[in-house]
Structures are given as structure tokens and as C-alpha cells.
Amino acid sequence: MKRSGPLLTLVAGLLFALFLLALNATTGTRGASSYGEESPAAPAAPASASPPATRTAPPPSQSPSPSTGPVPDAGYAGRTDDDSASVAVSLRDGRAIAYFCDGRNKESWLKGDVKADGTMKLTGRDGAELTGTLTAGERIRGTVDVGGARHGFTADKAVKPSGLYRATATVRGAKLVGGWIVLPSGRQVGILARDGKPSAAPAIDPSTGVVTVDGRRLTARPVAP
Template sequence: MKRSGPLLTLLGGLVLALVLLSLNATTGTRATSSSTTNDPPPASAPPSPSPTKASKSPSPTPTPPPDADYAGRTDDDSAAIAVTLRDGKAVAYFCDGRDKESWLKGDVADDGGMKLTSRDGAELNGTLKGGSVSGTVDVGGQEYGFTADRTVKPSGLYRATANVRGAEVDGGWIVLPGGRQVGILTRDGKPSAAPEIDPGTGAVTVDGERLTARPVTP
């Protein structure tokens, strides 16, 4: 009886120690699990901003050449030519003052280029640069180079149409810088040199009747 007492006491102490160890292990595991479950998720990195394209500056709005009148001579000095520009359109008149003439019209590009045509097949190819229009005009199968400088009134292009003494009359005049005039008057389709007009008023007398030649615009 004396020997079994200490053994029982020792066994009881071991059992108690094992129980305590078991409880500590369980408590630690639950605490760790709880701590892990309640931790907030790691913050995600903000998305990198997408590269933006550089904004393009707006293109300047093209503007047509300014309204103006031009007049000059062909390179061989055999004829005169006048060009009138209004709102991006042009009308031109080629005239040798005797029997060859042509009225042409068309558009003017923003860079000053122009291609004008007529009902009789004539064609003008020119360029406005600085204070003049230069290029070539093909009339009746013959090509003429020309330069027409910018003018101010009364220089410029004039025209008069009427019925005079039973005849259809159509007159065209180019008043060059300096006052010289070149024109053709057609009566029922027959051309001849035109009488001079009064540049200030456009007045002209045709076969005894007074007409008014007016500035030509497209």
C-alpha cells in the first residue's frame, strides 16, 4: 500500500499534464485560425493609367483668295486678258481687239490655282500668287502665256448686251492699268473692234444708241 500511493500520484500528475497540453494546443490552433480568417485581404495595387494620345491642334480652316480684279497682256503682246475673282469663283475674258475673244469661268482653289473653261472649248490654267495671276490660255487651238496684275477701278472687265436696231449686240472690254482699252463688239455673231467706253460710267454709243457696259462678276 505504501508503494502504490506514489505511483498513483505520479500517474495523476502525468494525466493532468497531458490534458493541459492538449488544451493549449487546441486553443492556439483556434486563435490562429480566427486571426487568419478575420485579417483583411491585401490591398490590390491601383491600375496604371492608360497612356493618353496627345490631342491634335485643329487644322486651320482654308479660306478662298480675296475678291479682286486682274488685267494684263499676253506674253507676245497680241491680246489682253482680264480675270475677276469673287467668293472663290473666277470669270476671265481673252480679247485681241479684232476678231478673237473668249469668255471663261470656273473655281479658284484655296492655293490660288484655277482652271477656267468656255463654251467654245477655250481653257485657262493659271495661278494667283502675290498680286498677279499668271499662266496660259488656249484659244482656237493656240496657246498664249499671260500675266495679269491686280487692278483698281476703273481698270478691269466690262460687258454690255442689248438689242440695237434689230441686232443682238454683245460687247466685252478690258480696261488695262493706264487706261488703254481692248474690246470686241459682236453684232449677230459678227465680231469687230469695240468703241471705247467711259470707264467712269460705262457709257458707250453703239450704232447711235447709248448703252452701259457694267463690271463683270462670276
């Protein structure tokens, strides 16, 4: 009986150990099966890219249409680009007369036609020539060639008493021819020729055109073609 006691204890221990091993094996199998049944997390859907913003080009600007109205009957006066002389142009019925004057000894009278689009080419003595363009009835821009020199000029629409004036007379046997340009500022530029010899002209009264030359009263009148 003393020998069977330890033997039974040993057998009981072995059985208990086998029971624990079987229990652990069963639990591990179930755990693995449980993890295997879990489905992997679905990957996050990529964010959709916004389409690039499109820029709408502004409509092209339209250039203003050229004026097609008739050429007005009017006067224009201004200065050359180098401020050495004055230029006046008078328009009437599609014709033009112009006067270039430096107020000392250089002058020229020019005449010609004005086209419907406002362009003009006027000619004078000794090859003098004026080319210009009337813009919107308000301004003439062009060039004038006098005495071998070319001058650019701008002449704005003149409001009386501004404009172009001329007087002719015979005083003490001498033939007098005077030309005056009254600028919008009121400044006067003129030449008085005695028997073809030019010199600075005395000022006229803008309201009446009266001027005194060698003691005689003359009247300078507005010039028209």
C-alpha cells in the same frame, strides 16, 4: 775645367727643353678637358604650327512660306506674253470669270472655280481653256488656249476704272454683246459682236461705262462671276 763647361751647358739646355715639353703637355690636357666639359647647345624647339582656320558655313536660306490666306474678291488685267491680246480675270467667292480679247475678231469668255491655293482652271466655248495661279493676291500668271493657239499671260491686280466690263442690248433687231478690258495703263481693248459677228468695239467712258453703239447709248458694267 774647360771640358766641363760645355757639358754643363748642354745638360742645362736638355733640362730646360724637358721642362718646356712637360709644361706644354700639361696645358694641352687642361685645354682638352675644358672643351670636353662644355655641353652642346640645345637645338631650338620647332615653332608650333597654327591649326588651320575652320570656316563656318552660313545657315541655309529658308524659302518663303506659301500664302494660306483666302482668295480675295478682286479683278486682274494684263497682256499676253507676245502682246497680241489682253486677258482679264474677275474673282468672287471662290469663282472666276475671264475674258480673252485681241481687239479685232478673236475673243473668249471662260468660267470656273478658284482653289484655296490660288490655282484655277477655267473653260469656255469651242475648247477654250485658261489655267493660272494667283500669287500673294497681286498677280495671276498662266496660259490661255483659244482658237488652237496657246498664249502665256500675266494679269496684275486692277484698280478701278481698270478691269473687265460687259454690255448686252438689242439695237435695230440685232443682238449686241460687247466685252472690254481696261488695262492699268488706261488702254482699252474690246470686241463688239453683232449677232455673233465680232469687230473692234468703240471705247467706253471708264468713269461711267457709257458707250455709244449705232447711235444708242449703252452702259458697260463691271463683270463678276
